[in-house]
Amino acid sequence: MSTVTNAPETRKPVSGLREFWHYFSQNRGAVIGLVVLLIMVLIALFAPVLAPHAPELQYRDALLKPPAWQEGGSWTYVLGTDPVGRDMLSRLMYGARFSLVIGVVVVVLALVGGVTLGLVAGYFRGWVDIVIMRVMDIILAFPSLLLALVLVAVLGPGLVNAMLAIAIVLQPHFARLVRAAVMAESSRDYVTSARLAGASHLRLMLVTILPNCVAPLIVQATLSFSSAILDAAALGFLGLGAQPPTPEWGTMLATAREFILRAPWVVTFPGLAILITVLAINLIGDGLRDALDPKLKRS
Amino acid sequence: MLKYILNRLLLVIPTLIGITICSFGFVRLIPGDPILALSGERGVTAERYATLVEKYGFDRPIWEQYFRYLGQVVRGDFGDSLATHRPVVEEFLKLFPATVELGIFALIFAIAIGVPAGIFAAVKRGTWLDQGLMGTALVGYSMPIFWWGLLMIIFFSGYLGWTPVSGRIGLQFFMKPVTGFMLVDSLLAGNFNAFVSALRHLILPTIVLGTIPLAVIARQTRSAMLEVMGEDYVRTARAKGLSGRRVIGLHALRNALIPVVTTIGLQVGVLMGGAILTETIFSWPGIGRWLVDSIYKRDYAVVQNGLLIVAVIVMIVNLVVDLLYAVINPRIRVQSS
Numbered sequence: 001m002s003t004v005t006n007a008p009e010t011r012k013p014v015s016g017l018r019e020f021w022h023y024f025s026q027n028r029g030a031v032i033g034l035v036v037l038l039i040m041v042l043i044a045l046f047a048p049v050l051a052p053h054a055p056e057l058q059y060r061d062a063l064l065k066p067p068a069w070q071e072g073g074s075w076t077y078v079l080g081t082d083p084v085g086r087d088m089l090s091r092l093m094y095g096a097r098f099s100l101v102i103g104v105v106v107v108v109l110a111l112v113g114g115v116t117l118g119l120v121a122g123y124f125r126g127w128v129d130i131v132i133m134r135v136m137d138i139i140l141a142f143p144s145l146l147l148a149l150v151l152v153a154v155l156g157p158g159l160v161n162a163m164l165a166i167a168i169v170l171q172p173h174f175a176r177l178v179r180a181a182v183m184a185e186s187s188r189d190y191v192t193s194a195r196l197a198g199a200s201h202l203r204l205m206l207v208t209i210l211p212n213c214v215a216p217l218i219v220q221a222t223l224s225f226s227s228a229i230l231d232a233a234a235l236g237f238l239g240l241g242a243q244p245p246t247p248e249w250g251t252m253l254a255t256a257r258e259f260i261l262r263a264p265w266v267v268t269f270p271g272l273a274i275l276i277t278v279l280a281i282n283l284i285g286d287g288l289r290d291a292l293d294p295k296l297k298r299s
Numbered sequence: 300m301l302k303y304i305l306n307r308l309l310l311v312i313p314t315l316i317g318i319t320i321c322s323f324g325f326v327r328l329i330p331g332d333p334i335l336a337l338s339g340e341r342g343v344t345a346e347r348y349a350t351l352v353e354k355y356g357f358d359r360p361i362w363e364q365y366f367r368y369l370g371q372v373v374r375g376d377f378g379d380s381l382a383t384h385r386p387v388v389e390e391f392l393k394l395f396p397a398t399v400e401l402g403i404f405a406l407i408f409a410i411a412i413g414v415p416a417g418i419f420a421a422v423k424r425g426t427w428l429d430q431g432l433m434g435t436a437l438v439g440y441s442m443p444i445f446w447w448g449l450l451m452i453i454f455f456s457g458y459l460g461w462t463p464v465s466g467r468i469g470l471q472f473f474m475k476p477v478t479g480f481m482l483v484d485s486l487l488a489g490n491f492n493a494f495v496s497a498l499r500h501l502i503l504p505t506i507v508l509g510t511i512p513l514a515v516i517a518r519q520t521r522s523a524m525l526e527v528m529g530e531d532y533v534r535t536a537r538a539k540g541l542s543g544r545r546v547i548g549l550h551a552l553r554n555a556l557i558p559v560v561t562t563i564g565l566q567v568g569v570l571m572g573g574a575i576l577t578e579t580i581f582s583w584p585g586i587g588r589w590l591v592d593s594i595y596k597r598d599y600a601v602v603q604n605g606l607l608i609v610a611v612i613v614m615i616v617n618l619v620v621d622l623l624y625a626v627i628n629p630r631i632r633v634q635s636s
Contacts, residue, residue, distance in 0.1 A: 029434070138317035141617075142610045145572035146590065150606050153594045154328045230443055234576060237445045238591060253446060260449050261457040268453075271446025279441040286437070 023291035030287020036280035044096040051090035052078070055247045059085035064263045080265045082256060088265065091247035092273050098248040099229050099277055102163055106228035107221050109167035114174025115217070119205045121175065122182030133179065136172035144169045148231055152240045159232075159248070162241040166231045170224045177220055181213035215292040222285035226278045233274050249274050303625055311618060315611070322607040323368045326599050377604035382596050387604045390589065396479025397467060398585035401577070402570045404501055405509035410563060413513045417520025417559075422547060424525065433521065439514030444573055448507040448580040455503060462503050465582035469496040508577040512566040519562040523555040530554075557628050564620025568613045 024030055043050060053059075065081040066073040067088075073080060079088040121132040139147065151165035152158075185191060186209065194208045235241035236250025244255050249270040256266035334343070334351050343351065352358055359367070371378075377387040420432040456464045467481050468474065472493040474484045482501075485493035527533060528551050536550045537543075574587035582588070586609065593601035 029437075134313050134317060137314050138321060141314055141318055141614050142321075142606070143568045143572040143575075143613060145575055146606065146609060149575065149591070149594060150325065150602060153602060154325060156330075226441065230441075233443055234445060237443075237576070238579065240594070250443075250445075253449070257449065260453055264453045264457075267446070267449050271443055271450065274443045274446065275438070275441060278443070279438060282437055282441050 020291055024287050027287040027290055029283045030290075033280040033283025033287065036276065037284060040096050040277055040280070041100060043093050044100050047090075047093040047097055051087075051093045052076075053087035053090040055086065055091045055094040056245055057086065059087070061085070064259065064266070066263070067265050070265075079269050080263070082252070082266050083259055083263075086245075088269055091252060092249070092269055094247045095249045095252065095270065095273060096277070098159070098242060098246065099233070099274070102159070102232045102248075103225045103229045103281075106163050106167045106170065106232070107225050109164070110171040110224055110228075111174055111217070111221055113167065114171035115178050115210070117171070118175040118178025119182055119210065122179035123186065123201070123205050123209070125183075129179070132175065136175050139169065139172045142169075144227075145231060145234060148235060149238070149240060152235060157240040157243065159242040159246070162232055162235045163228075166228050166235075169231075170228065173220055173224065174217065177216050178210075178213055181216065182209055185209050185212050219285060219289045219292060222281060222288055226281040226285065229274065229278055229281070300625070304622060307618065307621055307625075311614065314614060318607060318610045318614070319369055319372060320365070322603050322610075323365050325603050325606070329599065372604075372607065377608070378600045380593075380598055380601050382593075382598045382601075387601055388608075390601070391586065391605065391608055393476075393479070394585050394589050396476075397481075397583060398571075398574050398578070398587060400480045400482065401501065401504055401508060401583060401585060402567075402574065404505040405570060405573075406512065406563070406566065408505050408509035409512035409516055409566065413516030414520050414556075414559065416517040418524055418547070418552065418555075420517070420521045421524030421528065429521075432517065436514040436517040439510045440518070442510055442514075444507050444510060445576045445580055447510060448503070448577060451503045451507060452580070463496075463500050467497060467500050467584060468493060469500075472496055504577050504581045504583055507580070508570060508573045511573060512563075512569055515566065515569070516559065516562060520555065520559050523558045524551060527551045527555040557624070560627065561620060561624050564617060564623070567616045567620075571609055571613055 059077075059081060062077060062081050063085045064083055065077050065085075067080040068075045068078050070080075077087050077089070079092065081087055082091070117132050117136070121129040148162070148165040148169050151168060152161050155161035155164065182205075191204065191208055194204060199208060232241055233248070233250030233253070236248045237254045239254055242248035242251045244251055252270040253267060256263075256270070260267045334348060334357060357364065375388060377391075379386055380390055383390065416432050416436070420429040423429050452464055455462045463469070468485070472485070472490065474481060474488060474490075474493060477484050477487055481497040482494060485491075485497055528547075533546060533551050536546045541550075571587070574585060575591055576587070577583065578585045578587035579591055586605070590602065590605050590609075592598075593605065
């Protein structure tokens with residue numbers, strides 16, 4: 001019975017999503033990255049349940065305790081404690097929330113800003129295009145971390161301003177990408193026919209053209225996601241991002257710096273958390289690029 | 300060819316103007332009185348306030364202020380540091396060689412390992428060697444270098460005791476800056492021990508700063524090689540019966556290196572960003588640490604014009620790379636002449 005109901009399905013054309021998954025899942029690294037990222041998301045979501053201690057609670061009788069497997073360590077504090085006796089593991093778990101939220105917020109800001117500017121520039125061309133793209137060039141002329149640093153110096157240190165600064169630095173990449181894609185698509189027949197059918201500018205831009213630029217945008221968004229996490233951690237490390245006692249990974253590294261030779265674990269674990277997260281996202285990004293780039297498809 | 304160069308040079312002008320607008324606007328964006336921001340935290344007397352208003356022309360319309368600033372910048376007057384009261388240019392020139400020395404070493408390190416690794420991975424495509432090299436490259440590419448630097452210090456300086464923790468040279472050596480490059484200066488002074496000390500101080504910062512460019516160059520070299528190795532002229536060379544090494548070395552590599560040169564050029568901006576972190580970790584007295592310190596000290600005159608100088612340098616390097624690309628790429632060379 002079930003074979004009969006299944007039969008028509010095999011003749012249906014493969015859906016876009018399934019085709020995508022077919023190519024994506026062939027990349028072992030990308031699948032591993034996806035699994036790691038999902039675990040990170042789960043840790044971030046359930047940090048209050050999973051964390052053995054409160055992230056800001058200071059155990060004054062357990063300062064700089066080494067991890068459990070080292071001499072002097074205990075299973076009460078699995079990854080040890082920091083200089084003021086806070087549990088490292090719990091802080092790292094809560095830190096996952098910050099890094100992932102930073103990544104998502106920055107990418108959304110940069111994506112919305114960049115896509116809007118790129119669409120307008122590529123669609124209307126002329127002086128609008130020239131002005132927008134020159135401004136993007138100027139932003140790209142500065143080393144990104146330096147520009148973010150200076151923007152934070154202007155806006156004032158803090159997590160929100162750091163996210164804003166990073167989003168500003170990242171958005172020219174989206175604008176350039178969208179503009180190029182829009183210019184390539186605008187002259188196609190389907191756009192002309194939509195225009196003749198009376199579609200408005202807004203409809204042409206958002207409904208007709210934009211969906212055809214989605215593939216490179218997804219890849220760029222993934223890359224920006226990882227660089228946002230890295231840059232935010234770097235700003236935190238320099239004391240200009242999230243402020244202590246926030247358990248943000250970069251900020252944790254900054255406060256732990258002076259103890260590197262005495263208590264290496266307070267430095268090792270936050271950085272390892274950043275590396276693993278960023279690596280997982282970059283693995284996904286590589287897989288997405290291979291799966292979405294039609295040139296590389298082997299079909 | 301000439302037309303291409305002229306075109307590219309003309310494109311620089313709006314960007315250059317934009318950069319000066321940014322650095323000009325920067326001080327005016329800081330909430331509060333720009334004079335107070337520029338004169339530091341100790342405040343100013345009414346008299347000095349008036350001279351500063353006069354000097355920067357804050358009583359004039361904004362566009363006049365901007366052209367005044369532009370005029371000063373063009374004449375090479377970047378103002379004085381609020382902290383040291385010395386010209387910003389003077390401080391910059393004093394610290395710049397340290398950053399350049401570190402940057403050159405990092406770039407050499409990245410190219411010397413990255414290019415061969417990329418070629419190797421491409422030639423052995425799909426093998427465990429390729430996967431291992433590219434996996435390592437992706438780890439390097441994902442590396443938070445400020446943490447990487449601290450790890451290096453823990454292991455090589457703390458645990459093994461092989462390398463110094465910070466600075467450019469041992470405290471017992473005093474080098475009179477002639478070129479500003481510690482390695483050259485110590486050789487000029489004929490002090491071999493100082494040279495060795497400077498070299499030892501360079502090792503860890505070089506590795507840390509070079510890690511991300513190394514990863515990027517390795518990945519780019521691999522994909523450029525793979526692309527070229529599928530081309531007809533490579534297949535022809537193989538069909539002629541040339542040895543594998545000759546095909547790779549002569550026919551494929553020379554063409555694959557064209558995009559790699561661009562990638563290497565783009566790393567200069569990355570190096571400048573990385574220098575901020577690397578110099579902070581290793582207390583390296585260069586431009587990166589100078590800018591970060593100025594931000595901490597609210598020395599806005601330095602931040603404003605340091606940003607400007609760095610952006611212009613990065614822009615010039617990118618311009619040179621673009622022109623170089625046109626020179627070495629026969630497609631552009633022939634097309635435009």
